[in-house]
Amino acid sequence: MNYSPPTQEQVLAMRVCAGIEQLAESERFEAATPDMVEAIAEGIGQFAAGEWAPLNRVGDLEGAKLENGVVRLPDGYKEAYDHYVEQGWNSIDGPAAYGGQGLPFTLSCNVLENLGAANMAFNLLPMLSVGSIEALEAHGSQEQKDRYLPKLVSGAWSGTMNLTEPQAGSDVGALRTTAHPIADGEHASKWRIKGQKIYITWGDHELAENIVHLVLARTPDAPEGSRGISLFVVPKYHVKDDGSLGPRNDLRAVSLEHKLGINASPTCVMSYGDNDECIGELVGAENRGLAAMFTMMNNARINVGNQGVQIGERALQQASGYAAERVQSARAGGADKSPVAIVEHPDVRRMLLRMRALTEGARALLYYTAGQVDRGTLGDAAAQARADLCVPMLKAWGTDIGVEVASIGVQVHGGMGFVEETGAAQHYRDARIAPIYEGTNGIQAADLVTRKLGMESGEVLFGLMQEIVRDAGEESTLADLAKACVETGRWMVSEASLDDRLAGSVPFTAMCAVAVAGWQLVRQREALAQEGTGFANRKRATVRFFLNRIAPEASGLSASAKAGAEDLYSLETDTLLG
Template sequence: MTYTPATQDQLLAIRVNAGIEELAASEKFAAAEPDMVEAIVEGVGQFAAGEFAPLNRVGDLEGAKLENGVVRLPDGFAEAYAHYVEQGWNAIASPEEFGGQGLPFTLACNVLENLGTANMAFNLLPMLSVGAIEALEHHGSEELQQKYLPDLVSGKWSGTMNLTEPQAGSDVGALRTTAKPIEDGEHAGKYLIKGQKIYITWGEHELAENIIHLVLARLPDAPEGSRGISLFTVPKYHVKPDGSLGPRNDVRCVSLEHKLGINASPTCVMSYGDNDECIGELVGAENRGLAAMFTMMNNARINVGNQGVQIGERATQQAMDYAKERVQSARAGSPDKNPVSIIEHPDVRRMLLRMKALTEGSRALLYYTAGQVDRGVLGDENAKARGEVLTPLIKAWGTDIGIEVASLGVQVHGGMGFVEETGAAQHWRDSRIAPIYEGTNGIQAADLVTRKLGLHDGEAIGSLIADIERECGGEAHLLTLARDCADVVAWMRNEASLDDRLAGSVAFCTMLAVATAGWQLLRQLRAVESGDAPALVKSKPASVRFFLDRIVPEASGLKASAMAGGEALYAIPTEALLG
């Protein structure tokens, strides 16, 4: 199927939810004027539709292949990536001193949204590079920044994140990869890296000239657990003092994972130091690697939530196209007994509206979150704290929405959705990874009810709920949900045990995400009713009403689950649970 960028809805979200005009009033983001914003959104949408989208299906069918240590991609990927670099899309929000455009994170989110909707697997390549740039920008020495950032910013080189090991999944503190200081010789002051990492996205490929791996490893005599982890840059090819590439480093891809989806994204098992010659350089302070990596991970979590929006948009577009073309049965109760397009049948219409409402709701939450992050960069501490609260919401709920919408897309296709040739199943398969990586959605919910619950003595979450209550107007369902969220917060902070909070964390995360998304959709509706986005004057009221009248009340139904406590989870002994 073809992909049509959701340009008008994106621009509405960028204006209303991110508040781009307010951001552009600052000196730092002054270049983000309306003409510039529209040019970026329209331009990257056209690029994504023309270059990335045609490769989505072939990437799924042919996938990435490992041949003699080299990862090969289907025809067309190298050319599309080269055009992506040439047109400067990788540099949108990167620092100007290293060749970036210095624009708001909000606009970088839009670049990734369009690219990922066109081709989720391919988009993981620039998405990981954005994280590597951020980690080096905040924690790298001036020498490392000068060495790596210009070519990472341009996209000439790509970056990866190396955390997971076979015995250490979410428990990063259990990693065994080692870093040994080099005392003398040409590499004095650097480190010998040795170990193996798994699930490394785009860990090996030939599209970029070099790959800069950010690797967590443990120094000799480092403290146990996460307190003893350091972060290192490990380039695929050594970089000479003049910036040119030298010989290959002692790092290699030993296998590719065979996955449920995102087949065009090479998910690598990486081996470092097989010949005891893998050279790395320290990023930041010794034993402070996890803090540096979390800088990379936090915005990566927003970008993963973005993937829920992406897959939702693509699945919705395909389902709409199919429902319009598929003719079957007369409309129930109609005097005309001729068969009609299935889009006319009530339950199909329900599914399509649900897909549209959920996708637009998650997009509104995405850009609201991005706007708060940008305000945090400008020094607004309250916005920074709100961005921290919103991050687990968009990551967890956004990716859950991606799965639900993709599954509904299969359902709209009926039996043809279960047949691979239509491509509807690909969206569901691709969507399923997003709730797992960058910290599972359970970890996001746990973060919300532990660290984020007490952030700023509870004011970070409390002020968010208060804003929703104050601005929901006559929307009774949204007001009820906001008050339900406040009740859960009060119970969790004052009465619940840690087990109780964790047991209700996923339900509460969904409640708060839906409340925030509903609030942001209501802001969009008011803007459209005031004359903004005339192209959406017919569709936006219908999707927002569906969200507020049907999806918001569902979230209120989760209150009992959120406050049920943890005792029931352990009422059955483990042995009995296992049967």
């Protein structure tokens, strides 16, 4: 099925949830006028639907292939990426000093939302580059910025992040990749990198002219654990002083993972320094690599949360189209016993409304978070704290609902959803990785109940929830949920052990995310209060469904969030494992 950009929904979310019109009042973002915002949303929607969406199915069926040491993509991908770069979509929020348009991060999220809904696997290519730009801008030397950022910002070069190793998994501190200083010769003051990384998204390909790898490695005599990690920029091709490309660096893709989904995204096992000639440059201070990488990871986690919105939207559109066309059985409660389209049956209608409510709720949370990031960029410390608080909610809940919505989409199709020909299964397969990468959702929940809940002794979270209670008005289910978040959060801060907090972290994260999403949906509804359009009426119905069904479900998670860890350890490990 084709992708139809939900531009009206996106513009509403940027206007109401991100507050993009207020952002445009600042000198830095003054170019983000309402006309500009609508033009970008419409333009990227048309581009994504016209050039990237048609490649989604062939990318799933054919996938990326490693042939004679070269990673190849199906026909059409190179041309589509070239057009993406030529039209300037990669540079939307890039720094103006390096050729970017300097627009709000919110608009960059809109670009990625459209591209990812059109083709999630393909969208991982520019998504990782965005994080590379941010990490180098924040931590790179001026020479490194001048050398790498103009090409990364334009999209002519792409970027990756290299953390994971076979023996380390999520424990980044256990990595073994090494970096040794070079004292003299052509590469004096640089480093020789040696090691292997796994699960490197778009680690090798031929679509961009060069690939800029950001690699975590350990220098000689570095402290053990995460305190001894440094960050290095390691290009696929050496870059000469004049900016032109030199010979190939000593790195390669050893193999591609055979995955459940996102088959057109080459997930590489990368080997560095097979011939002891892999050259990299230190980014920032030695042994400060994890802090630098977290700059990139925070951005990436927002963009992965965005993927929940993307796959939810695509699955919703496909399920809606199928439900309108598939005729089966009479409506049980109707007088006419003629067969009807399945959209007329109560349970199918429930499924479609749930898909829509969850997707629009995740979108509202996405753009609220993006707007807080942009305010943080303008120097608003309180907004930056809220952004930091919302990131784990968005990444965890957003990707969980992406999986749920894709699964419901399969259910709407019935048996036809379980066969590959309809394409519904692809959305489910593609969605399943999002709760895993860029820090599993369990890690996100742990981050919320430890680092983020601890901000100002919990007052960042409590202040947000109290604002939701004030704005909820007569919407008792939303107010009750926000109050439950405060009560549970205070228990975690004042009474719970660390194990107790971690044991309840996942349901607590969902509670908080649903509260913020519901709040922002109510604000969208209020913005349309004077409109009688079909769009406004649908929004009212969607918000009502969210408040009547999804918010109460989230409130019910409070008992699980406060259940503690004792029952998790009531069995000896051997007994638990059977």
